[in-house]
Amino acid sequence: MAIGPVGAGKSTLLRALDLCGDAPDSVRKTQNVEYHAEAVDTPGEAFEIPYLYHMLITSSTRASLILLLADPTRKRTFPARFAQSMRAPTVGVVSKIDIADAEKTARAEKSLIHSGIRKVFRVSSVTGEGLDALRAFLRANGPTPDPARQGESS
Numbered sequence: 001m002a003i004g005p006v007g008a009g010k011s012t013l014l015r016a017l018d019l020c021g022d023a024p025d026s027v028r029k030t031q032n033v034e035y036h037a038e039a040v041d042t043p044g045e046a047f048e049i050p051y052l053y054h055m056l057i058t059s060s061t062r063a064s065l066i067l068l069l070a071d072p073t074r075k076r077t078f079p080a081r082f083a084q085s086m087r088a089p090t091v092g093v094v095s096k097i098d099i100a101d102a103e104k105t106a107r108a109e110k111s112l113i114h115s116g117i118r119k120v121f122r123v124s125s126v127t128g129e130g131l132d133a134l135r136a137f138l139r140a141n142g143p144t145p146d147p148a149r150q151g152e153s154s
């Protein structure tokens with residue numbers, strides 16, 4: 001499940017990871033919580049507006065892993081201990097490293113750590129940099145097959 005501010009790159013990342021195979025091709029603004037076969041995409045407002053947190057908390061109850069995204073091109077602080085308010089393990093992702101310098105990338109990483117994250121990936125969904133490491137982590141820590149879905153063709 002991908003969580004993070006508006007425009008952080010959540011939908012683009014899930015698509016780059018090929019986790020939204022059932023969605024139309026172009027990434028448009030995510031208006032609601034979107035359930036895909038292997039991933040859940042969320043609207044940035046649910047993260048930016050604290051009284052909508054319950055939306056993230058309830059829709060994440062079955063998530064095996066949460067990716068909290070930070071956009072290094074935009075300065076912003078993340079709420080302290082956000083990761084601890086989620087039931088699923090939460091790792092950080094600094095997106096857009098193709099267009100952010102080292103200083104901005106480090107600042108974004110720091111903001112994720114402030115929110116209670118211990119592990120941070122740095123990726124670009126455009127160039128693909130860092131995606132292999134994230135994919136390997138998802139394979140090792142992602143969902144275990146759901147018995148209810150066994151026998152389905154894909």
Ligand SMILES: Nc1nc2c(ncn2[C@@H]2O[C@H](COP(=O)(O)OP(=O)(O)O)[C@@H](O)[C@H]2O)c(=O)[nH]1
Binds near residue numbers: 005007028030097125
């Ligand atoms: N350069 C660059 N742009 C990105 C990257 N990821 C997303 N974007 C752009 O950032 C904008 C917001 O992306 P989107 O996935 O809709 O963000 P969301 O609101 O978090 O779902 C879009 O214009 C994307 O093309 C990236 O890794 N590098």
Ligand SMILES: [Mg+2]
Binds near residue numbers: 041043044
């Ligand atoms: Mg989106």
